[in-house]
Amino acid sequence: MYVLSNVASGNEFHKEAVTNQLFPQIGDNIQSIMIKLLQSNDSRLRTACVWTVVNLTFPSRPGAHSRVAKLQNACITSQLKDMLNDPCLDVKVRQMSVVQIEHSEMMERGKPKPGGLSDPRLGTIDQKIKCETCMANMAECPGHFGHLELAKPMFLIFLSF
Ligand SMILES: [Zn+2]
Secondary structure: OHHHHHHOOOOHHHHHHHHHHHOOOOOOOOOOHHHHHHOOOOHHHHHHHHHHHHHHOOOOOOOHHHHHHHHHHOOHHHHHHHHHHOOOHHHHHHHHEEEEOOOOOOEEOOEEOOOOOOOHHHOOOOOOOOOOOOOOOOOOOOOOEEEOOOOOOOOOOOOOO
């Protein structure tokens, strides 16, 4: 599943290939393998599945809208909503996150740097730029969560979800 998640972060061809593998019978009532994986007892598998969905639905990609429709038809959206109280913190954080922050820089060549602290998927503070997650403007976008991968585990003493 981690391999599929990484492939799903590629170009449109990669995203469509992963979508066709995971949702081969869209429109039928047959439960997709993705639902079964999202309901797995293994939290690592659930985490990889959530991350795959995030990669498939990156909104600025041309095929994102049709892939979101496929996910909705396959009941993935409702399954993800059911996972908001997942017992695994990693699954919950990844489900809420729209981007992994990988760079400490905020801007690059005058624009918010992708994967940086001002990634356009987190929301916008510029009236001329729309949020890349919800496509709303500065006044309407509520802002979105991102996450950092830490080098080592640490306890969250004061934070609970
Ligand atoms: Zn937004």
